[in-house]
Amino acid sequence: MTVIDANRMNEIEARYPEYFHRSFRQRFGGLMIAIATLLYGLYAVWFFDLPKLFAEARWERVGIYLSQWVSYDVQPEFRIQDDGSIEVRYPRFSPLGDNPHPDWLVNNPDGSVTVSIIGTSRTVTVSKSETIVAAHGVSVPVDVSSGAPKVVGPVPSWMTVYDDNVLANLGFGGDVSISVDRVKIRKRFIGWANFLFDPQSSFFDKPAGEVVSLIVSGPRLKPDQSNLSLAFDDIWNNSEWQHGDVWTKLFQTIVMAFLGTLLGSLAAFPLAFLAARNITPNRLLNQILKRFFDFLRSVDMLIWALFLTRAFGPGPLAGSGAIFLTETGTLGKLYSEGLENIDNKPREGVKSTGAEAVLVHRYGIMPQIVPVIVSQTLYQWESNVRGATIIGAVGAGGIGLKLWEAMRTNANWENVAYMVILILIVVFLFDAASNALRHRLMGTKAH
Template sequence: MTTATLHAATLRQFSRKKRTTLAVPLVILAYLTYIFVSFDVAGLSERINIDNARTLISDSYSYKTHVAQDNRTGTVAISIEGERKGQYPDGTGPDWVRLGDATMVDLGGGHLITLGPQVSYDIPGYGLVTARPDGTGVNAVFPEGALPEFINASKNRVMIATDAGRFTITRARAEVFKYSYGWELFFFTLDSPYYGMGPIELLGHAFTGEAAAIVQDFWTNKMWRHGDVFWALFETLLMAFLGTFGAAIVALPLAFLAARNFTPLGIFRFAARRMFDFLRGVDGLIWTIVLSRAFGPGPLTGALAILLTDTGTFGKMFSEALENVDDKQIEGITSTGAKPMQRYRFGVFPQVMPVLLSQVLYYLESNTRSATIIGAITGGGIGLLLTQAIATQKDWEEVTYYIVLIILLVMAMDTLSGWLRRKLITGDEGGH
């Protein structure tokens, strides 16, 4: 090949690479442009509701106290989050509510609400809003001038939302909502003798023989249902454990059928590999829906869905690990007169076991997260409680509680699987 020919070939090659280098970014840019237009990214700003987002975030670390008056009977009920199981006993309430013939609600900062036959809200910087609800309507009277943005009024309904709280008046009901920081009633409900006690006082009761009663009141908390929540966490972990290790047990013998060096007949290898493709080709959520129709809801259905999906995944990984074993070690074991099972036990498994254990433990950690979503579909585990709390759109602090527990569970499984990998594979308990 002459120098001129070589030079021309080199120029053509550089030209081709240059075109490729320019074409790839252009294709990616065209694809991103299509996504931008197709998904209407430009209109996203118009669909975002900042107020809803702010309310959602604030609900995650606060709670509402409801002070509600039945306008027909005049009775007043005070409860946390408006729930009967969080209701104050008759004649009692928080210190910012003064019960009497006319109930006074002090929201702080000069915001004062009076409940009675005539209800009123004295709003600092605006004035006094009064209403006398009856069968004809709310009959509200406002200070002169246009209504401010924080007041939404009609004939049968008035809603006032200020930084201090929210006040709603209808013909049948007048209700005050006051937000406070924290997760109220998290430890004990209002009917518990330990409600309102500090840590030192609780320790004093515990050391005088009431430890079991304290734990029982916490565990059976009707508002936060700690006992049900931790049982749901156990169900989620059980789904992940049964599904992952069940899949490993099923996939290991089938992997020998798919390994070229252990199954000479191609038809068996083909059948085993296509079965693995089918099992892992169907997503775990699809298996969950199918199995829930066949076996009904429950944690076992979720475990079976994980088992089917991971059997296909493990089968592929295990068969590839078996195909990469060192034949010399097997031949050495065979030369000692070992039987077939002994050759597998001492010649094959020591080589593949670290890879197998590492993958199984990793998938156990991953399936702990997946079991949350699967549980939401099959009706089991913490996923069910999470979707129920989200569906109510009321107690987002409970949603936060469940999410925190899920994160802690995943972190615990990550730590446990890492320790097991060091212990079983490298024999190092300290991680050094």
């Protein structure tokens, strides 16, 4: 065991004062940050009243909306006629087309109609005097022969009785609304209905094998057009999914992001040289340009889009302009900071040869700043693909406006899911391409 005397201890303390004479901030800084973070979290919980917010939230709607992203419903309506017959009607734009004969709807010999909601475990049987709902292991008759529908027997928890109708919630499979003269059923299916061909298409409701056979070697469905061209037209002009319009708007979004970023980088590049203190030794000009960059950045891209849509009207021009203004400020700041952090030795070396200012910038500055410019510009381009989607929702064109229109109806969530997936794929591809191009130009390996 080594014993350290007082003189040796004093010598060590004098050599390493940062370990033996630490300030209050150094000793308790981490603890104070943790306490401040905890206090801020408690304040946020109180300020936003999070317990009440979570208690009153309609969490069941989350499941409903998510299910609608990956499913669709069919809504047959059964009208009880005066002679006791039952007429089946479908909405005008039913996914089943104009003359549906689904296998889950059975006409019984006694004149009643049975609808299978989920296999044989959940069914609805409609007759002229009563409607029987079978679900959760029980069958509940609802008498419709009198002035108002009446549940016969105890009312289960999944059934709600109102003055003029009875509503039965059958879970994900759908629901049933029963009144005296009609029964409305909502039956839900997994998948996206008519994604390729809508009911107006010549290929609608045909098996995949038959469609392929018609396209490859089948007789022409229209004498003046090949089946391949007809199939493409039917898919592109699908009235339910509007593939042509969606893809056109998606391309608009990509063009908006590219054009806005390109123009912003072209405007920011020369201004950055004037804003950099070590390149342009004019303090007033440096400060004016830097504050100009701050102004352009401080106004959000969404706000610029609102201004420009008022000036030029809705469309991709306003979106490109909003990205251009924002990127001029952002890239101008990034470029100027990159210029201010370069090594002045190469610049001074080129300058000492008597070269002109243009050559000094070309050979003394550009080799150092190009990797920064390329990296930041490509990153902003990829980021603006996402930003262009958001500003499209305020009328700046692109797929964002299409997405907002689908969400506003509160009924086309499968179309919303389709466009969200397309946006995710585009962002992923642009991210991968941006990274690959950035590493290739900078001479590094992508990980």
